[in-house]
Each structure stands twice: as structure tokens, then as C-alpha cells.
Amino acid sequence: MLDVLIAGAGPVGLWLAAELRLHGVEVTVVERRAAPDGRSRAVGMQAGTLDTFATRGLAQRFIDRGTPVPTGHFGAATTRLDFSTVGAVHPFMLALGQSVTEQLLEEHALAVGARVLRGQEVVSLTQGPDAVEAVIRAAGSHRSVRARWVVGCDGTRSAVRQAAGIDFPGQDSTLTGWLADVELDDPPTAPLAATGPAGSFLAARIGDGVHRLAGLSTATMHRGTGEPLTLEEVREQTRALLGRDLGMRSPRWLSRYGNATRQASRYRAGRVLVAGDAAHMFFPAGGQGMNLGIQDAANLGWKLAATLQGRAPDGLLDSYDTERRPAARAVIDNTRAQLALFAAATPEQIALREVCSAALAEPRTNRQWARRIAGFDDPLPPGTAPDAHPLTGTRLAGLALNAADAPTAHPLMHHGRPLLLDLDGTRTPCTAPGLDRQAAAVNAESSHPAWRDVTAVLIRPDARIAWAGTDPDPQRRAADCRTALRALSRLV
């Protein structure tokens, strides 16, 4: 019997497989496609994803293949979001095609011992008390596989979600945008966003001499996703939106995409879980879907491993649902708001877009939205401890360590276990299995006021703050630290 069967070798399934392997879990990924899809839906990897990859020592291999973009947009508003303010290790968005992201993630998952089987599709599931039986179709025949847990990372039409009886309420598509991956004789020197009465237009280089053009044209936005898109239509819409056609030629991919918006009513049904697009879908505004899904996997991996290995305290696995559903809800809201700006057609709507652009010029507002789009602003729902430090539940950000080999805490987290950092030079005597002590008594600095009074911090495997102590007394803060650790692992 398998420990975990994952359906879908997209970015989310592959990252989850690798995270589970970090804890020694036997994991098999089955992927319907016989070969990787060369086309890239996502072309933007947010700083929050790069920071997650940095916790496993992998960020640089993605950066080496992409192009850092220091700013982003909100609904194509003319004031750009400044990612240098978010406190990330890699404070930029990386322009990188999803096909390259998936190739690098698959290499990593295989290197750490995951099995990835292609040309194999999960078609049905039956749950028992101790295991799930999955029927898999491959090369025209069917076989059964038993696994303790099954995770559906199989995209918006998830067979796993449907077989588990998890509802996917929401709305069908009402508008479409278009995209064109093309070569340009007259490329822009920097990422471009343009808006006007004809709609919105974005252009960015995505590598290998190819640019992604994406637009929402008021004249064509009611065409269905199935209606063919030609280079001539893209040229015409680009001229209408931008005033020139950038010398576009040699299209690699032309497509329309819609704003169908749905979210799974629960992320777990018994021994079946869903993550990524299988759990949520929305208009691809601001480059957030893949990033959100990778955070689902980062949240789920260590919890599912602890559950399988009998280390999880009660409720740990269910906290995957309670923590990640609100995060997706917030992204759904911001993509809806962005779509309203993209699709602005009336004088009132166009004025609203100008007002938003002006509001983003205010540095605090700009930083807040840069953090949101970069994936740093989805704090966990408030816990039970009323006096918890404000950092509790937030993502690790803005903390610099005075250690030559670890300028931030991320390189200290390659093992995937909780990490305790003592920040005032005195050791917190909070030892326990699963807690790596190598980083004890590191000196740290932060210009951010949130860290000013912190004497010790316990960081979860997914780089969220589990506990931040301010007590100068090491014994007293060790007691608090142990309580926080118990919520993560039962062996304490």
C-alpha cells in the first residue's frame, strides 16, 4: 500500500511530493498527460514562492532560468507595485514559464525520491477506514491502487475532488481575456501595462525571445473561451489598446481564458485532500494561482507527513483547511477587484481605475498590496492565544541574521522541521525531537518594527511564525515555546 498517492504532476502536485519526501513519506504522483505540456499558463513566479523554494535551497535554480521583475501591477493600474518593500529574500517577481517551473520541480521531486508516473489518470476513488482505493487508467486498461491518503492536485476539473464528493461552488465564466505568446520586432524595454477605453493590455518578456501579450478588450470580452483567437485579432486589439502592434509575429500560443471563479467547500473529505487549482479557480490577474497552490502544498506537506507518522496532534491536518481556505478567499476577492479594473469601460469605471492608481502611490498602500500579490499577506486565522505576538501566523519576512552562512533563516530550514531562533544571544532551553537546534543563539537584525522586541522565534516548516517570544528570561520563554511546539508535533 502506498503512503500517499497524488493525482496531477502540475506545480502543486510536484511540490507536495517533494515536501512529503523530505519527511521520508513514500509518494507516487500519477499524471494523466504522457508528456509535459510545453505551453505555460503561468509566467509570473511571486517572491513568496521564491522564498518557499529558498527554505529548501532551490530558489537560485529558478532565478537562473528566469528574469527578475522588480515591480508588478494591480488591475493594470498605472502605479506599479514595488516588490522591494515586502521583506522577501528575493524581492521581485520572476518572469518564468510554467513549463520550466514544472521541469525544475519534477527534477527536484525525482531527486528526493518521489515516483512520477505519466500517462496515468485517476478515474475513481473508494474510501475505507484505513485506506483509499483509486482506479487508474493507463494505456486503455484499468488497475487499482491502495493508498493511505490521496491528494487531488489534478486541476480545476479535479476527478479526485468529484470522487470525494467535495462541492465546488461558484460562478461560471462571464468574460474572457486573451493571451498571445509571440516574438516581437519592436519589444518594450520593460514590462508594460496600458489601459484605456478599449480595455487593458500587458506585455512582458517570458524567455527564449518570446513575449507574453495579454489583454482584456471591451470589444471582444464577451467571446467564449472556446472561440478561436487569431494573430490578426491580437494585432488589432493591441493597436486599439496600445496604439502600435510591437511588430508581433511567430505566435507560439494564442488562447482565451475566462473568469470562472470557484472554491472547494472543504479541502478534506476523510482520507482525501485537494490542493491548488483542484481547490480554487479564478481569473488569472496578477499571477497568483500557481503561487497560491504552492503555498497550499507547503502548508499540507509537513502536516500530512506528521499525520502519517503518528506525530500529529489532534486537529493538525484539519488546520490545512482552516488556514488555506481563507487565503484562497482573499485571492479570489482581489482577482475580482482587478478584473473590474481590467474591464473598465464606462467613464465611471475608468475613473475608479484612476482613483485606485492614485491610492497605490501612497507608500503604505503600495507595500500592503505588493505584499498581498507577492503572497506574504495571508496570515493564519487568529489562534486561541489572545496574547499572541502580532507576528504569530505571518510568513517569515524581513529578518536578517548576522551569520555568514545564513543571511536569513531560510538556509537553516532545508531539513523541513521547525526551527527555533534565539535572537538575543541567550539560549532558549526548548529542546524536543523534530526541533533542529543548529540555529540557536543566532544574532538577528530587522529594520521592521514588528521584530523589535522579539527575543526568540519558532518557525514552522512552511516558514510561518508559530510563536514569537519577547520575554528576556530564557526559562520562561522556553515554557511558551514548548506549548507552541506541542501544537506542531505530539512528540514533545
Ligand SMILES: Cc1cc2nc3c(=O)[nH]c(=O)nc-3n(C[C@H](O)[C@H](O)[C@H](O)COP(=O)(O)OP(=O)(O)OC[C@H]3O[C@@H](n4cnc5c(N)ncnc54)[C@H](O)[C@@H]3O)c2cc1C
Ligand atoms: C492564462 C493564465 C495565466 C496564468 N498566469 C499565472 C501566473 O502568471 N502566475 C500564477 O501563479 N498563476 C498563473 N495562472 C494559474 C496557474 O496556471 C494555475 O493556478 C496552476 O497551473 C495550478 O497548478 P496545479 O498544479 O494546481 O494544477 P495544474 O497546473 O492544472 O496541474 C494539474 C495536473 O493534473 C493533471 N491531471 C488532471 N486530471 C488528472 C487525473 N484525473 N489523474 C491524473 N492527473 C490528472 C493534469 O494533466 C495537470 O498536469 C495562470 C492561469 C492562466 C489560465
